[in-house]
Amino acid sequence: MSSEPNADRESLQRNDTVVRTERLYGWAIAASALLTILVTVGIVLALLGEALTFWSAVSPLSFFTGTKWSPIIDGEYGLLPLVSGTLIVTVGSALIALPTGLAAALYLSEYASERTRSVLKPALEILAGVPTVIYGYMALVYITPLFQGILPVSIRLIPPGLEPLPAFTLVIPSLQTFNVLSASIVVGIMIIPMVSSISEDALRSVPDELRAAAYGLGSTKYDVSTKVVVPAATSGIVASFVLALSRAIGETMAVTMAMGMSPQLPYFPNVFRNLAESSQTMTGAMVQIASADSLGGVTYEAMFALGLTLFLITLSMNVAAELVRRRFREVYQ
Amino acid sequence: MSNQESTQTVHETAETSERPESIQTPRAPAIEAHDLSVTYGSETALESVDIQIPDRQITAIIGPSGCGKSTFLRCINRMNDRIDAAAVSGALSFKGRNIYDEHVDPVALRRRIGMVFQHPNPFPKSIYDNVAYGLRIQGITSEIDARVKLALERAALYEEVSDSLEKSALDLSGGQQQRLCIARAIAVDPDVLLMDEPASALDPIATAKIEDLIAELSEEYTVVIVTHNMQQAARISDRTAVFLTGGELVEYDDTETIFENPEHDRVEDYITGKFG
Numbered sequence: 001m002s003s004e005p006n007a008d009r010e011s012l013q014r015n016d017t018v019v020r021t022e023r024l025y026g027w028a029i030a031a032s033a034l035l036t037i038l039v040t041v042g043i044v045l046a047l048l049g050e051a052l053t054f055w056s057a058v059s060p061l062s063f064f065t066g067t068k069w070s071p072i073i074d075g076e077y078g079l080l081p082l083v084s085g086t087l088i089v090t091v092g093s094a095l096i097a098l099p100t101g102l103a104a105a106l107y108l109s110e111y112a113s114e115r116t117r118s119v120l121k122p123a124l125e126i127l128a129g130v131p132t133v134i135y136g137y138m139a140l141v142y143i144t145p146l147f148q149g150i151l152p153v154s155i156r157l158i159p160p161g162l163e164p165l166p167a168f169t170l171v172i173p174s175l176q177t178f179n180v181l182s183a184s185i186v187v188g189i190m191i192i193p194m195v196s197s198i199s200e201d202a203l204r205s206v207p208d209e210l211r212a213a214a215y216g217l218g219s220t221k222y223d224v225s226t227k228v229v230v231p232a233a234t235s236g237i238v239a240s241f242v243l244a245l246s247r248a249i250g251e252t253m254a255v256t257m258a259m260g261m262s263p264q265l266p267y268f269p270n271v272f273r274n275l276a277e278s279s280q281t282m283t284g285a286m287v288q289i290a291s292a293d294s295l296g297g298v299t300y301e302a303m304f305a306l307g308l309t310l311f312l313i314t315l316s317m318n319v320a321a322e323l324v325r326r327r328f329r330e331v332y333q
Numbered sequence: 334m335s336n337q338e339s340t341q342t343v344h345e346t347a348e349t350s351e352r353p354e355s356i357q358t359p360r361a362p363a364i365e366a367h368d369l370s371v372t373y374g375s376e377t378a379l380e381s382v383d384i385q386i387p388d389r390q391i392t393a394i395i396g397p398s399g400c401g402k403s404t405f406l407r408c409i410n411r412m413n414d415r416i417d418a419a420a421v422s423g424a425l426s427f428k429g430r431n432i433y434d435e436h437v438d439p440v441a442l443r444r445r446i447g448m449v450f451q452h453p454n455p456f457p458k459s460i461y462d463n464v465a466y467g468l469r470i471q472g473i474t475s476e477i478d479a480r481v482k483l484a485l486e487r488a489a490l491y492e493e494v495s496d497s498l499e500k501s502a503l504d505l506s507g508g509q510q511q512r513l514c515i516a517r518a519i520a521v522d523p524d525v526l527l528m529d530e531p532a533s534a535l536d537p538i539a540t541a542k543i544e545d546l547i548a549e550l551s552e553e554y555t556v557v558i559v560t561h562n563m564q565q566a567a568r569i570s571d572r573t574a575v576f577l578t579g580g581e582l583v584e585y586d587d588t589e590t591i592f593e594n595p596e597h598d599r600v601e602d603y604i605t606g607k608f609g
Contacts, residue, residue: 218444
């Protein structure tokens with residue numbers, strides 16, 4: 001071919017059609033990226049607008065420090081009971097999901113054979129695909145009755161025979177039909193796949209050379225897993241924790257179904273009551289307002305103030321996760 | 334020429350370095366293989382190897398890529414256990430005990446037989462914690478500071494890092510990282526040090542430091558070093574084993590003999606660079 005100089009020159013000729021289609025593709029892709037940003041900005045602006053209207057009617061101070069949430073009946077807009085409900089469910093689900101999810105990730109990454117892993121990992125990810133309404137249903141129909149069969153339990157802390165001492169008894173009350181415990185358990189189960197999946201990716205990306213080094217020094221598998229692999233994967237593990245917690249905070253359907261709609265400030269000193277009784281989360285309160293078909297008005301606008309607050313909480317958690325990820329990220333050669 | 338002198342002159346003398354005469358009075362072997370074979374599935378990596386590795390000397394293992402030299406090294410501390418497909422047959426003993434006996438715990442074995450790898454692989458922890466790691470997993474709690482310092486000194490790294498023990502090991506240069514890995518391996522005071530091409534990822538200056546260090550370490554440890562670099566084997570080792578393709582140990586003798594008057598033509602061809 002090179003014997004024909006004309007053909008060579010032809011082959012170098014720029015094809016304007018190709019250049020134009022390339023440019024078109026570039027624009028189309030950029031537009032898609034832009035759309036997601038515009039939607040996010042739009043949501044924030046919409047939330048902000050209505051929330052500001054709300055805060056002109058109800059002072060932000062009484063919103064953020066109020067201890068009673070009863071928007072429809074009493075017109076009380078105190079956020080604290082909802083924050084309490086949200087926090088208790090989040091902490092409860094974290095107690096279940098973080099250890100279990102990390103342990104599952106360690107098993108998949110360090111202990112399971114390739115074959116076991118190829119079955120288990122997709123199975124865990126299916127758990128993440130179960131619609132949350134089903135989890136709510138499970139809480140109501142199975143988990144709450146299960147605990148109602150066991151509870152109430154009272155435990156004497158001071159054994160009989162030491163009579164001069166008061167017989168301190170610990171009473172774990174029975175569960176109401178709607179209760180925080182079941183909600184925490186199902187939300188915990190729901191976010192396990194998030195923890196295990198992201199953590200497992202982080203654990204597996206730890207270079208095998210580090211495992212070899214640790215084994216070469218006479219480490220057991222448990223030493224290698226806990227003292228070398230987990231610390232080396234800290235950034236990814238923490239990121240998985242924070243993302244899972246964001247999800248728990250934002251979870252709506254299952255918690256509303258499982259724990260009802262009775263906003264509560266935390267009980268002291270019998271903390272078990274907090275789990276045994278009904279409560280309400282910020283998301284639950286928003287659902288309640290949205291389904292009370294009172295479009296317009298202060299109560300309706302309160303929903304946006306709640307939404308904005310919720311958004312700011314999860315946003316700051318995601319930012320925190322990113323900071324942690326950068327702080328602990330190790331650069332391997 | 335004593336080991337100590339050879340340490341100081343190792344660069345200038347390079348290939349012409351003569352090995353100590355002490356070889357003529359061999360000690361009891363630290364590691365002994367008899368009819369040792371390793372297969373990965375249907376592939377033979379090591380073919381009926383017989384070798385006696387002397388105590389407190391440097392034994393170099395050389396040979397072309399894929400000749401089974403790393404496989405042999407990884408048999409000695411049972412790192413091959415990590416590869417499911419690897420099957421070992423024959424006998425391999427450490428101080429008279431069969432390493433592959435079912436009652437031998439590979440974890441305990443590896444505490445006696447340390448390993449340094451081809452690429453420096455410090456943990457993403459501080460310099461101090463890297464060296465202390467092996468002590469801690471063995472439950473040693475006394476004098477950690479002193480043991481860490483001693484290990485760093487013996488690895489000729491202490492002076493460079495004494496002010497920055499809490500800094501991340503990943504901030505060190507490649508050569509420093511490799512000396513840190515050596516410090517980490519000797520901190521737990523093993524009997525044997527296995528080195529798998531420990532200088533192949535380093536520049537010439539860092540390589541020279543590692544070679545000096547290995548020569549010094551052989552006073553206290555049995556060193557088995559796999560290397561691609563024949564000059565390196567000639568410079569630092571007392572004994573040299575030549576593996577050729579197919580996982581066969583073709584010749585094993587004093588380093589001087591191997592490099593100056595090998596018995597097998599194939600070994601001579603390999604050493605003079607006719608293949609490999």
